[in-house]
Amino acid sequence: xxxxxxxxxxxxxxxxxxxxxxxxxxxxxxxxxxxxxxxxxxxxxxxxxxxxxxxxxxxxxxxxxxxxxxxxxxxxxxxxxxxxxxxxxxxxxxxxxxxxxxxxxxxxxxxxxxxxxxxxxxxxxxxxxxxxxxxxxxxxxxxxxxxxxxx
Amino acid sequence: xxxxxxxxxxxxxxxxxxxxxxxxxxxxxxxxxxxxxxxxxxxxxxxxxxxxxxxxxxxxxxxxxxxxxxxxxxxxxxxxxxxxxxxxxxxxxxxxxxxxxxxxxxxxxxxxxxxxxxxxxxxxxxxxxxxxxxxxxxxxxxxxxxxxxxxxxxxxxxxxxxx
Numbered sequence: 298x299x300x301x302x303x304x305x306x307x308x309x310x311x312x313x314x315x316x317x318x319x320x321x322x323x324x325x326x327x328x329x330x331x332x333x334x335x336x337x338x339x340x341x342x343x344x345x346x347x348x349x350x351x352x353x354x355x356x357x358x359x360x361x362x363x364x365x366x367x368x369x370x371x372x373x374x375x376x377x378x379x380x381x382x383x384x385x386x387x388x389x390x391x392x393x394x395x396x397x398x399x400x401x402x403x404x405x406x407x408x409x410x411x412x413x414x415x416x417x418x419x420x421x422x423x424x425x426x427x428x429x430x431x432x433x434x435x436x437x438x439x440x441x442x443x444x445x446x447x448x
Numbered sequence: 449x450x451x452x453x454x455x456x457x458x459x460x461x462x463x464x465x466x467x468x469x470x471x472x473x474x475x476x477x478x479x480x481x482x483x484x485x486x487x488x489x490x491x492x493x494x495x496x497x498x499x500x501x502x503x504x505x506x507x508x509x510x511x512x513x514x515x516x517x518x519x520x521x522x523x524x525x526x527x528x529x530x531x532x533x534x535x536x537x538x539x540x541x542x543x544x545x546x547x548x549x550x551x552x553x554x555x556x557x558x559x560x561x562x563x564x565x566x567x568x569x570x571x572x573x574x575x576x577x578x579x580x581x582x583x584x585x586x587x588x589x590x591x592x593x594x595x596x597x598x599x600x601x602x603x604x605x606x607x608x609x610x611x
Contacts, residue, residue: 317562320465327571341585394476400464406471413474416481423488 329397332408336390344384349375378422385415474557479552483550486552489545493538540584547577 353368358444360367392408395401504527511520554570557563 317559318467318564318567319566320467321568323568324571325465327575329570331571331575331578334575334582335584338578338585396465402465402468405465406468406474409471409474409478413478413481416478416485420481420484423485 301336303305326396327394332390332393332397335386335393335412338384339387342379342386344375346378346379346383349379379420382415389415466484468551475559479555482552486545486549489541489548493541493545496534496538500531500538504531540580542576544580544584547573548582549572551577 349372353372356364356368356371358364389408389411392404393413396403396405396408504523508520508523508527511517511523540589550573551570554573558565558567558570
């Protein structure tokens, strides 16, 4: 804990090249393993996406026009919900490993940007899901109370 | 320019990767979302524990009152196993989110106080978070595969018995 009497936002100021925090060997190895796991998760999500595409193709073949609509809804909603986090993890992983291998600072910046995008996406998704649950809960409570006591 | 060059030469043992302002902005945002997700995870783990210890006896009682004593006895005999597994799941959830929370608080502290130790602890905790999550997912996939094989095997023996 050196330089404790400097302003708190000193590190956030306009001196980007001041190497206070350093990417030491331990940080680099932590980042490398994190990036590898992120690639693993991304690949798993892409596999799920492929299964989803296969299922919607089967829907189109078996159920015709109705299946086509279902498939579009399924791929549109679930597909994008899976695709974006998978893509963000994939980019985070590849960019971070590229940065560590070739000492590419720009790639590292972009990698962290994608990590942020992932967290933001998942966070907003969870907020939306929780609010949907609450809405359904309130709606069903209203429905039950109105059908229990007509007028 | 000279100052910049000096810093680059100083940093050769760290491979020239440097913390930039953009990174810090992104880390700040990431850490806030990570904190939010971690708190939600803790709540989820708490709910899991409550469900394990409150719902199981309740369901057993309801089944006994409903006259399904055999089902209730089955529940009771499996009860400790189910509670044990649920507590294990809650513990894993707790640790996954503890690592995430520690990542969040450490990266924030490292940026506020230029604390290299907190910086290293943050990435160590993010790594542990990812590792535990990955192991959990691998275990889940393996259990799914085993379940599919077991169900397939049972179905096959069932068909043989019919013939």
